[in-house]
Amino acid sequence: MTDPVYLDNAATTPLDPRVLEAMLPHLGGRRGNPSSLHAFGDSAREGLEEARAGVASLIGASPGEIVFTSGGTESDDLAVLGLARSAGPDKRHAVVSCVEHAAVREATKRLQSEGFEVSWIGVDEDGLVDPAEFAASLRRDTVLAAVMWANNEVGTVEPVLELADICAAKDVPFHADAVQAAGRVPIDVSETPVSTLALSGHKLYGPQGIGALYVREGVSLEPIVYGGGQEKGLRSGTENVVGIVGLGTAARLAREEMDDRVTHERELRDRIMAGVEEIPDVLVNGHRGRRLSNNVHLTVSGVQAESLVLFLDSLGYAVGSGSACSSGGHKASPVLLAMGLPEREAFSVVRITVGKDNTLEEVDDFLEAFSTAVAQLRELSPLYAG
Numbered sequence: 001m002t003d004p005v006y007l008d009n010a011a012t013t014p015l016d017p018r019v020l021e022a023m024l025p026h027l028g029g030r031r032g033n034p035s036s037l038h039a040f041g042d043s044a045r046e047g048l049e050e051a052r053a054g055v056a057s058l059i060g061a062s063p064g065e066i067v068f069t070s071g072g073t074e075s076d077d078l079a080v081l082g083l084a085r086s087a088g089p090d091k092r093h094a095v096v097s098c099v100e101h102a103a104v105r106e107a108t109k110r111l112q113s114e115g116f117e118v119s120w121i122g123v124d125e126d127g128l129v130d131p132a133e134f135a136a137s138l139r140r141d142t143v144l145a146a147v148m149w150a151n152n153e154v155g156t157v158e159p160v161l162e163l164a165d166i167c168a169a170k171d172v173p174f175h176a177d178a179v180q181a182a183g184r185v186p187i188d189v190s191e192t193p194v195s196t197l198a199l200s201g202h203k204l205y206g207p208q209g210i211g212a213l214y215v216r217e218g219v220s221l222e223p224i225v226y227g228g229g230q231e232k233g234l235r236s237g238t239e240n241v242v243g244i245v246g247l248g249t250a251a252r253l254a255r256e257e258m259d260d261r262v263t264h265e266r267e268l269r270d271r272i273m274a275g276v277e278e279i280p281d282v283l284v285n286g287h288r289g290r291r292l293s294n295n296v297h298l299t300v301s302g303v304q305a306e307s308l309v310l311f312l313d314s315l316g317y318a319v320g321s322g323s324a325c326s327s328g329g330h331k332a333s334p335v336l337l338a339m340g341l342p343e344r345e346a347f348s349v350v351r352i353t354v355g356k357d358n359t360l361e362e363v364d365d366f367l368e369a370f371s372t373a374v375a376q377l378r379e380l381s382p383l384y385a386g
Contacts, residue, residue: 004313005362008320009294009355010152010180015246016205022249023207026242034239035230044241051248055212058251059178059197060188062217067231068244071211072179072200074224076103078213078234079175079196082221083144084111091143097121097129097158098338101177103198104146105334116143125340126287127156135166144173144195149181153335153351154286155295157185161192168193173219179203179211183254184262184293195219199251201243205356206250210243261356265293268354268363272296275367279374285339285349296352299345303377308350311373317366320351 006014026047032040034048052063069075084094096108098120112118119137123129129147138145145167150157160176167174173195178187183204189197197214201207215221215234227236254261273296276282281301300308305321312319332346341349354363 002316004316004318005358005366006318007352007354007358007362007366008318010155010203010351010353011320012202012208013205013355014357015207016250016253018253019206019246019249023242023246026245032241034241035228044239047245047248048239048241051244051251054248054252055199056214058182058187058255059199059214060190061214065189065214065217067213067215067234068239068247069211069213069235070209070240072101072177072198072203073103073211074235075179075198075200075211075213076101076175076177077107078221078224079198079215080104080107080144080146081110081224082234083173083175083196083219084116085222086220087143091141093117093119093139093141094143095119095121095134095137095145095172097123097147099123099127099129099151099153099156099335100146100148101152101179104148104175104177108146121147123338126290127151127154127285127335127339128287128290129158129163131159131162131166134163138167138170138172142170142172144175146175146177148177148179149187149197150178150185150292151286151335152180153333154297154339155180155292155353156286157181157290157292160194164193167195180292182251183258184265186258189214189216196221199247201247201250204247204250204254207243207246210240210247212247257356262293264356265354268358268360269294269296271360271363272352272354272367275363276370279371282374285336285341294354296354297349298352299341299349300374301345301348302381303348303374304381305347305349307377308373311377312369315369315373317369320353321349 030043032044034045052066055066056063149160164174175196176194177198179200182199195216199212201210225236283299285297309321332343336346
C-alpha cells in the first residue's frame with residue numbers, strides 16, 4: 001500500500017525536518033530555563049531570542065514586539081481580551097467580523113458577557129468584509145476591531161491594509177488573526193498599522209503547541225495569564241524553549257522560501273479547482289482571486305461532508321470538512337452561514353489544502369479518487385437528484 005496523501009495543511013502542517021533538527025538540542029544536553037543565570041540558562045535564552053528575531057523577520061516587526069504563547073488561540077484571546085480590558089471605562093464597544101476563527105469569536109462573546117457591546121460585521125458571498133460598512137461601525141467608544149488576515153475555512157484574504165488604515169485614522173486598536181496567512185501572504189507590520197497580530201507554529205511546518213502574538217510598541221494589553229512576569233509580563237510561565245526554537249526556525253524558513261512555496265501551492269490549487277469543477281454540482285467557495293495559495297473549499301451537493309472525508313481517507317487521502325477546531329461538532333459553520341450558504345449545504349463542504357511537499361502526481365491521483373468518491377456517495381444519497 002502506498003503512503004497516505006496529506007491534503008489537510010490548513011489544519012496542521014507536517015513538521016519540517018530542518019525544524020526538528022533545530023529543536024533536538026534543546027530536548028537534550030542544552031536543556032535549561034531561560035530565566036536561570038548559569039550556562040544552561042544562557043543557552044536556552046540565546047535560543048529563545050534567536051527565535052524571537054526569526055518570527056519578527058517574517059512579519060517586519062522588531063524582536064521586542066514578539067510575545068510567545070501556546071498557539072494561535074491563546075494569541076487571539078490575549079489580543080482581544082487584553083486590548084478590551086486594558087482600556088478605560090468609557091471604551092465598551094468592539095467591532096468584529098462574522099467570519100473570525102472560533103478563538104476570536106469566543107473571546108468576543110466573553111467580552112459581551114462582561115458588558116461590552118459588539119458590532120458583528122457581515123461579509124459578502126465571497127467572505128469579504130466591506131471596508132465602508134466596517135468604517136461606519138467604528139465609534140468613539142470602540143475599544144478594538146478584529147478582522148482576520150485570511151479565513152481559515154474558505155481561504156478568502158481580507159483587505160487588512162485598508163481596514164487597519166481606517167482604524168489607525170480613528171485611533172482604534174486593530175487585531176488581525178494571521179495564523180493562516182503568515183508564510184503565504186506577504187506581511188509587513190511597518191506598512192500595515194495593526195496593533196496586534198496572531199501567529200501559530202503548526203501552520204508554518206513548525207511544532208504544535210507554540211504561537212506568537214505581535215504587539216506593536218506602545219500598545220497596552222491586560223495579561224490573561226499571571227505569574228513570574230516572563231514575556232514582558234504579558235505571558236507569564238517558563239517559556240517552551242524547544243517549541244519556540246521550532247517556531248523561530250519555521251518562521252525563518254517561511255520567509256526565505258515563501259515565493260517558491262506559494263508558486264508551487266498555487267499550481268496545485270488551481271489544478272484541483274479545475275479538476276473538481278468538471279464534476280456536476282461542485283462549487284468553489286470563497287473569493288477566486290483574493291485567496292490563499294493552498295486552499296480549495298468546496299460545496300459538494302448531495303453528499304454529507306463527513307461521509308466524503310471518511311471515504312477519501314479509506315482511499316488514502318486526508319482532507320478536512322471545515323475548521324479543524326470545530327469540525328467535530330454538528331453545527332453549521334458560522335463562516336458559511338455568514339456568506340449566505342443555506343444551512344443544508346453547509347454540511348456538504350470539504351476543505352482541500354495543499355502544502356509545500358505535495359506533488360502534481362498526488363493531485364492528479366486525488367482528483368480521480370475524489371470523482372469516484374463523489375459518484376458513489378451520490379448513488380447512495382436520497383438528497384441528490386442530479
